[in-house]
Amino acid sequence: MTDPLDGALADVVAPRPAVRRDDVAYSGRIIDVVRDDVDLGDAGTVLREYVDHPGAVAVVALDDDGRVALVNQYRHPVRSVLWEIPAGLLDVDGEDARLAAARELAEEADLRAGRWDVLADFLTSPGISNEALRVFLARDLSPVPEAERHERTDEEAGMELRWAPLDEVVAGVLDGSLHNPSTAVGALAAFAARAGGWTALRPADAPWAYRRGTLPR
Incomplete structure (x- = not known):
């Protein structure tokens, strides 16, 4: 065998x-x-x-100047306000992952994207959880019209949007300033993909073996 x-x-x-x-x-x-x-x-x-865990999606939203959209959010388990790329749970059964990512990008950063690709898939803590997370790259960005913007509540109510050069985000990951795993994986993947002329990107509907519901129980 x-x-x-x-x-x-x-x-x-x-x-x-x-x-x-x-x-x-x-x-x-x-x-x-x-x-x-x-x-x-x-x-x-x-x-x-x-x-x-239902799984999640996250978005590296990259503008034409090579800057990444980051939002800050209080994360109670680690008692910290973290700078993160927009992200959210896949808690709607059967929802397309790209559509979920587009919703989170709109709700957390007031942004839309005209182009979507897959940057990376990872398992957040496979020794103690089956959480699978897909990181998308979103480009050709535009703002959500004021009248259509999501009203944020709870920890999201005080969210700030900050644009940071991709190189700065990568440096923050490497020097220990930024700790959110989606941000770390997304920034490093985007940095590597950009260095390779974006040829490593996968289509937005690429197969995802570890999404909840696909693994044998």
């Missing part, structure tokens, strides 16, 4: 059977905690607890 890890450097969906599952160890407004007894073959059966 061929080893699925042979060949190209790529992650492989290779589920081990869950011989017992507790889907309701904890049920919350956004996340659930799941307990699985996982059969690892010769290594035996192990208990694994993890967060069942």
Whole structure:
């Protein structure tokens, strides 16, 4: 039998059977905690607890001057106000990821985009969560008309929009000034993609193996 890890450097969906599952160890407004007894073959059966998460999208909105749109938001678990690229949950069943990203860009940054590409897909913390996040690159930007702008509430009520050169955002990631994972992955991916003449970009509807609902349970 061929080893699925042979060949190209790529992650492989290779589920081990869950011989017992507790889907309701904890049920919350956004996340659930799941307990699985996982059969690892010769290594035996192990208990694994993890967060069942709907997934999310994030947007590197890049203007014609090479600047990135950032918003600041209070994140209570880390007791900090973070500069972030616009992002949001995939909490509408079956919603197209690009449309969700366009909604978040409009709601958080009052922006629309004429061109969409996929920059990167990543798993935020695969040891304890199944959260998958897709980062889009949005270009050909224009403002949302005043009359159509979203009314922000809760932590979003005080959001500020700041434009920063992509190189400055990358420098902030590397020197430890910026910590949001979507911002870090998005900025570094955009920096690398730009250096390669944008040839590494994928179409906005590129397959996404780790989006919730696609993995075997």
